[in-house]
Amino acid sequence: MSGGLRLRGLRKSYGDLQVLRGVDLDVEPGEVVCVIGPSGSGKSTLLRCANHLEPLDAGFVQVDDVLVGYEPRDGRLHESSERDIARARLRMGMVFQQFNLFSHLTALRNITLGPTRVLRRDPTEVEREARDLLARVGLAGHADKLPAQLSGGQQQRVAIARALAMKPAVLLFDEPTSALDPELVGEVLAVMRGLAEQGMTMVVVTHEIGFAADVADTVVFMDDGVVVESGPAERVLRYPESERTAGFLAHVR
Numbered sequence: 498m499s500g501g502l503r504l505r506g507l508r509k510s511y512g513d514l515q516v517l518r519g520v521d522l523d524v525e526p527g528e529v530v531c532v533i534g535p536s537g538s539g540k541s542t543l544l545r546c547a548n549h550l551e552p553l554d555a556g557f558v559q560v561d562d563v564l565v566g567y568e569p570r571d572g573r574l575h576e577s578s579e580r581d582i583a584r585a586r587l588r589m590g591m592v593f594q595q596f597n598l599f600s601h602l603t604a605l606r607n608i609t610l611g612p613t614r615v616l617r618r619d620p621t622e623v624e625r626e627a628r629d630l631l632a633r634v635g636l637a638g639h640a641d642k643l644p645a646q647l648s649g650g651q652q653q654r655v656a657i658a659r660a661l662a663m664k665p666a667v668l669l670f671d672e673p674t675s676a677l678d679p680e681l682v683g684e685v686l687a688v689m690r691g692l693a694e695q696g697m698t699m700v701v702v703t704h705e706i707g708f709a710a711d712v713a714d715t716v717v718f719m720d721d722g723v724v725v726e727s728g729p730a731e732r733v734l735r736y737p738e739s740e741r742t743a744g745f746l747a748h749v750r
C-alpha cells in the first residue's frame with residue numbers, strides 16, 4: 498500500500514532566479530492532485546525536484562516510507578545519500594510532455610527495459626505484465642511497433658504503461674497532453690481517468706481544466722514558485738479564494 502507523497506519546503510533556484518520558494522504538497526494514497534498555473538510558475542520544476550531529476554536547494558520529499566532531501570538532525574541539515582534518492586525515485590513514475598520513449602525500442606521493450614534492467618526481474622514474467630499493461634492502455638495489438646509507427650496519443654499511452662511497469666507508489670504527469678494534436682488528447686485523458694478510478698495516486702500538471710474538474714480530488718494553483726491556493730477541485734475551480742487563481746481561470750477557460 499502506498500504511503501502517498503509529501504513535499505515540504507521545497508526550494509530551487511537557477512542562479513538568481515528563485516523558481517520554487519518553499520512549496521508544500523501532500524498527496525494521500527489514491528488521491529489525484531492536479532497542479533495548474535501560468536507558464537513559468539515552477540510546475541515542471543516542482544515535479545522534477547519531487548522526482549530528484551533536479552537536486553533540491555532545501556526541503557524534503559517523502560514517498561512511501563522513504564524520505565529524501567535535507568533533513569534536520571542534530572541541529573543541522575543532512576542531505577540524503579544517493580542510495581536513498583535512488584530508492585525514492587523508484588517509487589515514482591514520471592510521464593513527460595514529449596513522451597521520451599526510446600526510439601529504437603519497440604513499445605514492448607520500452608516497457609520491459611526498466612523492470613528487467615533496473616529491478617532485475619524475470620524477463621518472462623515482466624513481458625507478460627507488459628502485455629497486460631499494453632492491453633490496459635488500449636494498445637494490445639501494438640507491442641512490436643516502434644514509437645515512430647505510433648501516433649502521439651499511442652506513444653503517450655506506451656509511456657504511461659512504461660511508468661506503471663515499475664509499480665510506482667505515485668505517478669507524476671507533466672502536461673501529458675500538451676504535445677498532442679487535439680483529436681488525440683481524449684484517449685490519453687481516458688487512460689488517466691481509468692487509473693484514477695482504479696485508485697492510482699497521481700500528481701498531474703495540466704492545462705485541461707475540464708479533466709481537473711472531473712477527475713482531481715484536489716486542485717493546486719501555483720504562481721511564481723509558490724502554492725497560492727489548494728483545496729477540493731470543485732471549490733478551487735468554481736469558487737477560487739485568491740484573485741490570482743480567479744484571474745488565471747478566467748484566462749484559460
Ligand code: ADP
Nearest residue numbers: 511514516534535536537538539540541542543
Ligand atoms: P512551468 O512548468 O510552470 O511552466 P518551469 O518549472 O518549467 O515552469 O520553469 C519555471 C522557471 O524556471 C522559468 O522561468 C524557467 O525559465 C526557469 N527554469 C526552468 N528550468 C531551468 C533551468 N534548467 N535553468 C534555468 N532556468 C530554468
Ligand code: MG
Nearest residue numbers: 540541542672
Ligand atoms: Mg512546465
